[in-house]
Amino acid sequence: MAFLYIFFLLLSLSTATTDVASCSCGFLDRTGAIWTDAIIAYGNETDKLPSESLVTEDFQHPYEKNWNARYRAGARSSNLGHNKSTAPGWNGSAWVLNLDRPTKDHTVVGTSLRTVRRDIQYGTFEAVLGPPKPGVGGSILAMRLDYSESQTVNLNVMNADDPDDAWTSFMLYGDWRGTRSKGVNFTDFGNDTYKFGGSPWGFVPYRIDWTASKANFFIGDALARSVSPRHVSKPWPTTPSTLYFRHTSIGDMYTSEGPPPNGSHAHVGLVRAFFNSSLMTWADHDSFDKRCHLARPCLVSDISLRGSSPYGHGATREFKPPSINYKKRWPAIFVASISLAISILLLGHALFKRGPWNKTDESTRTPSQDLSTTPSMIFSEGDGLTYAAQGLGIGTPGQVTPGNSTPSRVHSETAWLENGTSAQTLFDNSRPVTRPGSSALQVPLPPFLSYDSRRSSEITVVNEKKSAKESVDQINEKKQPEVAVKEMETKPTQGANPPIAVPKQRVDYLAGLVALASVLVTLIHFALTFLPATEIPYTHTHYQSEMWALKIVTPYLLTFSWIGPFFTSSTRFLVGNYLKSGNLKNIAEKTVGRTPRLIIPCAAIAALEYFCMQVGAIKWLEYLPSVTWSTWPYTASYVTFGHFLNEIIELMYIIPNAVPQITFNYCIGVLWTIPVQLQNSWLSLLAVMVIREIKTPWKRMGYYAFCIANHWYALSWGSFFWVGLLIADLDITYKWKTWLNNRPVVYYVFITFCTLLAAGSPSIDLVSQWKPWNFNTLESGVHPHQRTGNLIRDTYDYGYPAYYQPRLTALTFSIGFHLLVELSPLVQKFFSNCLLMWLFPHILTLYLIHGLVFWSLGAVICVHLAAHGVPYWANMLVVAICTYTVIFACLPILTPVIETLGKSITTQIWQNASEKPLPRRKTLYPFGPELFKDAESNDTEVRPKGEDVERNDAETGRAL
Structure with a gap:
C-alpha cells in the first residue's frame, strides 16, 4: 500500500510524462512478463475521454443473460x-458514470x-x-474483459x-x-x-493479471483471488x-x-x-524478440507513462472466429439416414397398430380376440401353468395334469394415476369358478377381458397319456402341461353359473379429477414461469x-391446493383391493412395484432433460427472467454422472421437507x-392393515381422527393420505x-x-389477498418448529x-x-367427460x-418476441398456444415409452418377485443326454463289429 500512496503523491506533483508510443x-511488469501494447488515461488530467483509446457506448439490451x-x-x-x-x-x-432510475x-x-x-x-x-x-440502492461498477459474454474475466x-452486504466479486465466465467466497x-x-x-x-485500486495459465485479482497489491484453468468448468x-x-x-x-x-x-x-x-x-513476435533482445523495455510501474500504443484498423474490429469447413462424410450420413428411416418406420408402425383408434369396444370383444390381441397376456411353454393355476385359484400342482403347452401367466391389468400421485387397481382372481357336471376348470377372465351375453371362455386341462415303457427321467423331461382354450356358446341353463360381471377397473370421475388437477398444476407452473404476478404477491x-388475477x-x-386431490385419490386406489379381500398379496405387490413404477420414468425423462441442457436446448431460459420478471425457473446440470445417480436416490428416499436436489x-x-x-x-399400506383389524x-x-390430527399438527402430508384411506x-x-342415498335429507x-x-x-386464501393478514401464515405459526421445538410463530422461520x-x-x-366428487352424480358426470378420459x-x-x-x-419464443417489441399480452398468447400444442402432441408419442419404462418393467419385477421360476432345463433340451453318451444306440445302420475301424484305415490310406 505504501507504493500506492507514493504513486498518488508523485502523480499530484509530477508534470513530466512519457508517451507510451516511444516504448x-x-x-516489463512485476512478474517479469513483457507486454507489447498499452492504454493509459487519468481522469484528473482531462475532462474528456481520450478518443484514441476510450469511447462511450449507447445501447439498450432487450434481455439479460442472468438467472x-x-x-x-x-x-x-x-x-x-x-x-x-x-x-x-x-x-x-x-469520470462520473451516472445511472438513471428504473423505468416502468x-x-x-x-x-x-x-x-x-x-x-x-x-x-x-x-x-x-x-x-x-x-444506501442509494444496489448497482454494479464493473471492470471486465469480455468477448461476446462467452469468455469473460471481470471484477464487480x-x-x-x-x-x-456491499462487496466486490472476482469472476470468470x-x-x-x-x-x-469468490469475492x-x-x-x-x-x-x-x-x-x-x-x-x-x-477510491480503491484494483488489478487483473490475465495470462494463458492463470488469472489473478488484486485489491491494491494484495491478492484477492487466483484461478487456473484446472479450477474452472468452462x-x-x-x-x-x-x-x-x-x-x-x-x-x-x-x-x-x-x-x-432514484438513480446513482x-x-x-x-x-x-x-x-x-x-x-x-x-x-511478428520473433521479429519483436530479435529487435528488442538487447533493448531495455519500459516499466509498468513507471507512473509517468501516458497515452496509447499505435494500432491498425484491424485492432478496432471485434474478433470473429474463423469459419470451419466441415467435410461431409457421406458414408456416415448414408448409414445415419437409413437408421433414422428404419426407426421412424418402426415407431410409426407401432403407433398405428397400438393407437387409440384401433381399440375394439370391450362390450363386443370376444374372449378369443382378447387372448390373441391383449399385450398383457404373455404366453410361453413350460411348467408355468402350475404356478399360474395356483395364482388363479384353479388347483394345486397335484390336481393339474401335465400336457404339452400352456399359457404360463395371466396378468392383471394395472391402472395408475400419476402427476405427483399414483394409484393402481388389481382384479382379484382368487376364487375358482366351476361348472357343475363339467370336468373342465372354469377361470374368471382377467379385467381386460370382457364377457358378452352369448360367449364365455373355459380353460380345460387335458391329460396326456404316457407310455408305460418310458423311464421316469424321460417322463419328467417330456411332459408339459397343456391348456386348451375353447370358445363355447353359453345359454342360461339350469345349474349353470351366469356370466361373471367384471368390475370396472377405473373410476372415471376420479380419473377425471386427477386429469383436471394435473392440467391446473401445469397452468400454475406456466404462471410462475411467465406471469409471476398472478402467483407471487x-x-x-x-x-x-x-x-386482479392474483386476487x-x-x-x-391457480392454487397449490390442487395437489391435495392427487394424494387422496392415490390412497383411494392404493388400498382398495386389500380393504375388499384382505389378501396380503395386494400389499406385497404395491410394496414391490411402487418405487420402480415412479422412479424409472422420472429418471429417464430427467436424463432426457439433462441431455437437452447439454446440447443447448434450454440456453434461452437464462435470458427469460429479464423479460418475464420471474426468477422462479432455472436449471443446473449435474456435475458428474455420480451426482445424477445421487439425485435419483434422493428422489426415492429423502424426507419430503428436505426437497431433493434434483428439484433445483x-x-x-x-x-x-x-x-x-x-x-x-x-x-398407507401399513395403515390399511391396522385399520382392517x-x-x-x-x-x-x-x-382415523387421531391420526389425521397428529399428521396435520406435525406438518406431514400423511394427513392427506389418511383422508384418502378414510374415504375408501x-x-x-x-x-x-x-346409506346416504336412502336418506335424502341427510x-x-x-x-x-x-x-x-x-x-x-x-375463499380463505381469497380474503387474504384483500386483507393485510394471511391465514396460511397464521396457521403455520401454531405448528412446532422442528429444530427448536417451539411454535413456529416464536422462531425466526x-x-x-x-x-x-x-x-x-x-x-x-x-x-x-373429493367427497363432492364421490357423492354428486352431476359432478361425476362433469369429470367423466371424454376429454378428461x-x-x-x-x-x-x-x-x-x-x-x-x-x-x-x-x-x-418469449425472449425473441420480446426482442422484436411484441406486446407482452400477445407474447403470452403465442407462447401458451405453441407450448400446450406441443405438449399435447407429444403425449401419444411419449406415453407408450413411459408406460413401458414404468408399468411394464414394474410388472416384470413383480412377477420375478412373486412367481416361482420355471425349472431349469438341461442344455441339450429337447434331446436327451444319451444322444451323445452312447453313439452306437443312435446308429441305424447295422454293420459287423470292427467295420468302422477298417473303413477308417482305408480312408486314411487313400488320403496318404
Missing part, C-alpha cells in the same frame, strides 16, 4: 460526467466505457474505482441495498455470480489478508477481448440487489492497461389484470411430490353411498357441507409457508372436493415433460 520494446435479472441494462453517452470527487483515496477530478418496463439506463481496441489478449489491467454511495464493485465483503478490506488502509467506499478465456467499464443494475437479488429507485453514480479515476495484441503473428406486473382467479384455479436442477417445484408419494405409500366402527373412526374405507367397507345436508368446504377453503409444506386450507379443500392415461407424461417444453420452446 517500442514493450513494458436472477429482473431488469434490463442500457447505456447512454450523455450519462458520462466529470467532476471533482471528495471521496477518500483520490486527488482531483474523476424494467429498463435501467447507465453508462458504459470501452477501449477502442478489441484485440486485447492477456495482460495486466489496473483501475481506480469508486462505488456508488451506501457492488454497494448493495444494505451497506453491510461460468462462475455463479452470487458466490460470496471480498467491504467489511473485510482492512483485515490482515488485504490490509487496505483506505475506505472501501472511496473453457479458459483465450479469445481477443475488449476492456469495459460499466455502471449498471439488473436487480439481481444475489449480487448487487437494487436497482436504485460511480467514479473511475484512472485506467492503465498493458497487454498483447492478438493481431501479432508468430513471425408483491411482484411487479406487466398489466394491472395480473393483480380473484388464483385462490380457486431438473424442474423446480415439480419432482418434490415424488418422495411425498413414495413415503406416504408405505404409510379394528372391527368396532367408533374405534375405527376415532383412530367408508365406500368399500361401510357402503356409505347407499344426503343433501352432507352435499351442502362438502360444497361449502370445497368452496370455502380457497415464521412467515408464509414454503410450497412443499402442507396447509390446512389445502387439506380441507381436498376433503370437501382421453387425457387421464397421459398424466404422468404431462407431469414430467411440461416443464421441459415451457423452458425450451417457451423460453425461445
Whole structure:
C-alpha cells in the first residue's frame, strides 16, 4: 500500500510524462512478463475521454443473460460526467458514470466505457474505482474483459441495498455470480489478508493479471483471488477481448440487489492497461524478440507513462472466429439416414397398430380376440401353468395334469394415476369358478377381458397319456402341461353359473379429477414461469389484470391446493383391493412395484432433460427472467454422472421437507411430490392393515381422527393420505353411498357441507389477498418448529409457508372436493367427460415433460418476441398456444415409452418377485443326454463289429 500512496503523491506533483508510443520494446511488469501494447488515461488530467483509446457506448439490451435479472441494462453517452470527487483515496477530478432510475418496463439506463481496441489478449489491467454511495440502492461498477459474454474475466464493485452486504466479486465466465467466497465483503478490506488502509467506499485500486495459465485479482497489491484453468468448468478465456467499464443494475437479488429507485453514480479515476495484441503473428513476435533482445523495455510501474500504443484498423474490429469447413462424410450420413428411416418406420408402425383408434369396444370383444390381441397376456411353454393355476385359484400342482403347452401367466391389468400421485387397481382372481357336471376348470377372465351375453371362455386341462415303457427321467423331461382354450356358446341353463360381471377397473370421475388437477398444476407452473404476478404477491406486473388475477382467479384455479386431490385419490386406489379381500398379496405387490413404477420414468425423462441442457436446448431460459420478471425457473446440470445417480436416490428416499436436489436442477417445484408419494405409500399400506383389524366402527373412526390430527399438527402430508384411506374405507367397507342415498335429507345436508368446504377453503386464501393478514401464515405459526421445538410463530422461520409444506386450507379443500366428487352424480358426470378420459392415461407424461417444453420452446419464443417489441399480452398468447400444442402432441408419442419404462418393467419385477421360476432345463433340451453318451444306440445302420475301424484305415490310406 505504501507504493500506492507514493504513486498518488508523485502523480499530484509530477508534470513530466512519457508517451507510451516511444516504448517500442514493450513494458516489463512485476512478474517479469513483457507486454507489447498499452492504454493509459487519468481522469484528473482531462475532462474528456481520450478518443484514441476510450469511447462511450449507447445501447439498450432487450434481455439479460442472468438467472436472477429482473431488469434490463442500457447505456447512454450523455450519462458520462466529470467532476471533482471528495471521496477518500483520490486527488482531483474523476469520470462520473451516472445511472438513471428504473423505468416502468424494467429498463435501467447507465453508462458504459470501452477501449477502442478489441484485440486485447492477456495482460495486466489496473483501475481506480469508486462505488456508488451506501444506501442509494444496489448497482454494479464493473471492470471486465469480455468477448461476446462467452469468455469473460471481470471484477464487480457492488454497494448493495444494505451497506453491510456491499462487496466486490472476482469472476470468470461460468462462475455463479452470487458466490460470496469468490469475492471480498467491504467489511473485510482492512483485515490482515488485504490490509487496505483506505475506505472501501472511496477510491480503491484494483488489478487483473490475465495470462494463458492463470488469472489473478488484486485489491491494491494484495491478492484477492487466483484461478487456473484446472479450477474452472468452462473453457479458459483465450479469445481477443475488449476492456469495459460499466455502471449498471439488473436487480439481481444475489449480487448487487437494487436497482436504485432514484438513480446513482460511480467514479473511475484512472485506467492503465498493458497487454498483447492478438493481431501479432508468430513471425511478428520473433521479429519483436530479435529487435528488442538487447533493448531495455519500459516499466509498468513507471507512473509517468501516458497515452496509447499505435494500432491498425484491424485492432478496432471485434474478433470473429474463423469459419470451419466441415467435410461431409457421406458414408456416415448414408448409414445415419437409413437408421433414422428404419426407426421412424418402426415407431410409426407401432403407433398405428397400438393407437387409440384401433381399440375394439370391450362390450363386443370376444374372449378369443382378447387372448390373441391383449399385450398383457404373455404366453410361453413350460411348467408355468402350475404356478399360474395356483395364482388363479384353479388347483394345486397335484390336481393339474401335465400336457404339452400352456399359457404360463395371466396378468392383471394395472391402472395408475400419476402427476405427483399414483394409484393402481388389481382384479382379484382368487376364487375358482366351476361348472357343475363339467370336468373342465372354469377361470374368471382377467379385467381386460370382457364377457358378452352369448360367449364365455373355459380353460380345460387335458391329460396326456404316457407310455408305460418310458423311464421316469424321460417322463419328467417330456411332459408339459397343456391348456386348451375353447370358445363355447353359453345359454342360461339350469345349474349353470351366469356370466361373471367384471368390475370396472377405473373410476372415471376420479380419473377425471386427477386429469383436471394435473392440467391446473401445469397452468400454475406456466404462471410462475411467465406471469409471476398472478402467483407471487408483491411482484411487479406487466398489466394491472395480473393483480386482479392474483386476487380473484388464483385462490380457486391457480392454487397449490390442487395437489391435495392427487394424494387422496392415490390412497383411494392404493388400498382398495386389500380393504375388499384382505389378501396380503395386494400389499406385497404395491410394496414391490411402487418405487420402480415412479422412479424409472422420472429418471429417464430427467436424463432426457439433462441431455437437452447439454446440447443447448434450454440456453434461452437464462435470458427469460429479464423479460418475464420471474426468477422462479432455472436449471443446473449435474456435475458428474455420480451426482445424477445421487439425485435419483434422493428422489426415492429423502424426507419430503428436505426437497431433493434434483428439484433445483431438473424442474423446480415439480419432482418434490415424488418422495411425498413414495413415503406416504408405505404409510398407507401399513395403515390399511391396522385399520382392517379394528372391527368396532367408533374405534375405527376415532383412530382415523387421531391420526389425521397428529399428521396435520406435525406438518406431514400423511394427513392427506389418511383422508384418502378414510374415504375408501367408508365406500368399500361401510357402503356409505347407499346409506346416504336412502336418506335424502341427510344426503343433501352432507352435499351442502362438502360444497361449502370445497368452496370455502380457497375463499380463505381469497380474503387474504384483500386483507393485510394471511391465514396460511397464521396457521403455520401454531405448528412446532422442528429444530427448536417451539411454535413456529416464536422462531425466526415464521412467515408464509414454503410450497412443499402442507396447509390446512389445502387439506380441507381436498376433503370437501373429493367427497363432492364421490357423492354428486352431476359432478361425476362433469369429470367423466371424454376429454378428461382421453387425457387421464397421459398424466404422468404431462407431469414430467411440461416443464421441459415451457423452458425450451417457451423460453425461445418469449425472449425473441420480446426482442422484436411484441406486446407482452400477445407474447403470452403465442407462447401458451405453441407450448400446450406441443405438449399435447407429444403425449401419444411419449406415453407408450413411459408406460413401458414404468408399468411394464414394474410388472416384470413383480412377477420375478412373486412367481416361482420355471425349472431349469438341461442344455441339450429337447434331446436327451444319451444322444451323445452312447453313439452306437443312435446308429441305424447295422454293420459287423470292427467295420468302422477298417473303413477308417482305408480312408486314411487313400488320403496318404
